Amino acid sequence: MTTTDPILQVLEACDERRNARRQFMRYAGGAAAVAAGATLLSACDDGDGRMLTPTPTPTPTPTATTALSDADVLNFALNLEYLEAQFYSFAATGAGLPNSSLGGTGTQGAVTGGRQVTFTDPLVARYAREIAADEIAHVNFLRTALGAAAVAQPAIDIGVTPTSAFSAAARAAGLIGAGAAFDVYANDENFLLGAYIFEDVGVTAYKGAVGFLTNKTFVEAAAGIHAAEAYHAGLVRTVLYRKGVSAVALIDATEAISTARDSLDGGSDLDQGVRATGTGAAIQSNLVPTDANGIAYSRTPGQVLNIVYLNRTAQTAGGFFPAGVNGTIRSSAAN
Numbered sequence: 001m002t003t004t005d006p007i008l009q010v011l012e013a014c015d016e017r018r019n020a021r022r023q024f025m026r027y028a029g030g031a032a033a034v035a036a037g038a039t040l041l042s043a044c045d046d047g048d049g050r051m052l053t054p055t056p057t058p059t060p061t062p063t064a065t066t067a068l069s070d071a072d073v074l075n076f077a078l079n080l081e082y083l084e085a086q087f088y089s090f091a092a093t094g095a096g097l098p099n100s101s102l103g104g105t106g107t108q109g110a111v112t113g114g115r116q117v118t119f120t121d122p123l124v125a126r127y128a129r130e131i132a133a134d135e136i137a138h139v140n141f142l143r144t145a146l147g148a149a150a151v152a153q154p155a156i157d158i159g160v161t162p163t164s165a166f167s168a169a170a171r172a173a174g175l176i177g178a179g180a181a182f183d184v185y186a187n188d189e190n191f192l193l194g195a196y197i198f199e200d201v202g203v204t205a206y207k208g209a210v211g212f213l214t215n216k217t218f219v220e221a222a223a224g225i226h227a228a229e230a231y232h233a234g235l236v237r238t239v240l241y242r243k244g245v246s247a248v249a250l251i252d253a254t255e256a257i258s259t260a261r262d263s264l265d266g267g268s269d270l271d272q273g274v275r276a277t278g279t280g281a282a283i284q285s286n287l288v289p290t291d292a293n294g295i296a297y298s299r300t301p302g303q304v305l306n307i308v309y310l311n312r313t314a315q316t317a318g319g320f321f322p323a324g325v326n327g328t329i330r331s332s333a334a335n
Helices: 004-012 018-027 031-042 070-093 122-149 165-172 188-212 216-244 248-265 301-308
Strands: none
Touching (some): 070 122, 070 188, 070 216, 070 301, 122 188, 122 216, 165 188, 188 216, 188 248, 188 301, 216 248, 248 301
């Protein structure tokens, strides 16, 4: 019901005096309707034969809002791409991005940690190299699209010490105990779990970010990157599921990480591990985390930052970004 409807009803029922007041208060659904209706009713006969003078209602001062620009949204995505590109580049090749791909507005930060994985499964090694190339290409594409407005790489923590972000994430998921370290570069399985931490978040981040974009070219580009991230996430989830058939602990680990991410980004259940569902002939894998309509979930920028900052409260730094991200969108959500 709009605010216009109850006002018209009040005007038509003005001769009913006090009964009209009661009727209006039943119909009014918002503060604007109540204020307007009260003014109209005050001009009606109040039951004693007198007409009351309308009391002017002050016009409320509109609350100022700051709209996000396309550059704000793309720079937010660029921060995440820096993180993914550095992780995969180190894991696949032992080296990070060149300094020529890191400059821009804001404070440029260094990468803490990162080293090459000694893969035992040649297919996982190939997957890592392909994803690394894609993520580096995403960084370069976004930097080119943003031009002089591109933010610099912020400080990034992809280390393996007991106090590193990966260890804190693994500890939050219950994979390791207090004071222990989680080395994502130690073997194929740990690398895949590290990739799993990032990839599902990247898919939901781009799904949520597309709605903020107005330029058709940028919408198309963001949709293309979202699709690439979804391919990566599906690949990582598939390999973890396959390996987990004989190593159930891997599947349990994906469930624990998903639960931890859900605990960080708020009360909604936006995450799922790869554990199979159903029984007998109806059993199926869970390689694609979707809602009841088969649609991938979205996260707001604040929810994404909750996860990468490893904190469920409103923060501007932490976790994988120890000094925060660069750009306008910097704060995580208060959950």
